[in-house]
Amino acid sequence: MTTDKGTTTGTPATPPTTAPDSAGGPRTLAWRRRRASAARFWRQYRTHRSGVAGLAALLLFALAAVTAPLLVGSDVDNVTDAPGSPLERPSSEFPFGTDRFGRDLFGLVIWGARVSLLVGLLAAVLSVAIGTLIGVTAGHFRGWYATVVMRVTDWFLVMPTLVLAIALATVMSRSLVTIVVAIGVTTWPTTARLVRAQTLAVETRPYIERARALGGGHWHVMSRHVLPQVMPLVLAQTTLIISAAILAEATLAFLGLGDPTGVSWGGLLQDAREAGAVSAGHWWYLVPPGIAIAVVALAFTLCGRAVESVLNPRLGVSR
Template structure:
């Protein structure tokens, strides 16, 4: 895709209020994740206060059941949650692009077979399979990423395939085929440029979904016990009696709000990107 096209997309995006808000939210979260050691008031692994201390000047969100600063836990947890979301979304979109491009470009029996696989993945009950798979392979950072990637690639694959079917019927692609251009060159110069914008919007939405899945698995006790994410904070809060005391106000509510706000940021950004890429959505706004 040429530079002028990207500039056009950027101009449209800058005039999209939801998109600007979404990007602003993501920038703030990324800043917190990158500079967590400088922002966090304490080391989240150290006991620095009285257990179940309410919010105060020393501990703005109080302490947990062992005296660790909850605000510091959440700041460092931003790193883990976002990192898992981005890496899992990358692998999910990579698999989806591979399947979608092969199915859409070659068509025929290849397309039929791959789309039946996609249909199978989409119709399998998601939540039971996610819990079963995560429990079977065990809790760890990379196992969570594997579970999320293997369960979320089918949706993007279907979207990418539809885009490839549209692009490959263009005149310049047909002309390239007619003169005997190698498939690798056609894919690189014609198919991929038409797929990348759609893949980017799917990546943003996949990252949002991955963060929710990670939080759900961690809340159920299937997350990485050595890396505290927001979901892990919720798990320990639920397991150690936060709901039975007033501690839920500062121990459970903040991570829940952080997850919600981040998902909203990804959703605003992703939907705005889809609107930019599809003129019909802009006209119907």
């Protein structure tokens, strides 16, 4: 319809409407990508038979540790009301035999999984956190800071880790926190070296230069661009360090530097040594906790190698 002024009138134009986001929004899209990435990771991981076997063993030990109060009771470490006689051989009543106090070794091994796994996990997390922080900052800032930090790292690398852990556990009070700190602050240098090398490689990529040109600061570059690229390496390193942390906890407990109020696999070996199990031929006192330590350490190592192979196929880890 045309008016006398030469203008055209009609139905007002409807403003364009935005089509609904089929993905449900940026967050939904991000979660879908993460789920797809996790599904892709699992499809590749399960092709590694050794990694699947290690994961199955870890799940079995974790289930036993979580359900220990239901499986063996919460008074399994009571020395005043032991259910059996001292140093009984394995039988239908006591599958692993009894210790020098008459306690059921099967229940002690199950209960000891709680302490050994907890200490291994916490010590590994602390070690990887320290190593990642030092590695990322040393690779990003460089200069005198990187020189000083890496010289300190080299000093920790050449020093025997077990000796440093023993020294820390000796001067501090005997507790689980002491064991975690002693292991965590002495095993981080390897992670720091690996993360720094990966950070230096990431910092040379073009998108890092674009981020800096657009005004991205140090924290933005490290947290948004560098850290996500080094996280796969950190994840693989964590699984490998856990096995070393469990062995270190067992060693410290065997030397009498563990928590005297808790039951751990290393503490059981230390009790067996004090009871003269080796010279007396009480093999059942030594074998169960020793096998448990070896199996869990091997399982974490297998999982770590499988994770490395999935995240970096060029490693060519055998399946």
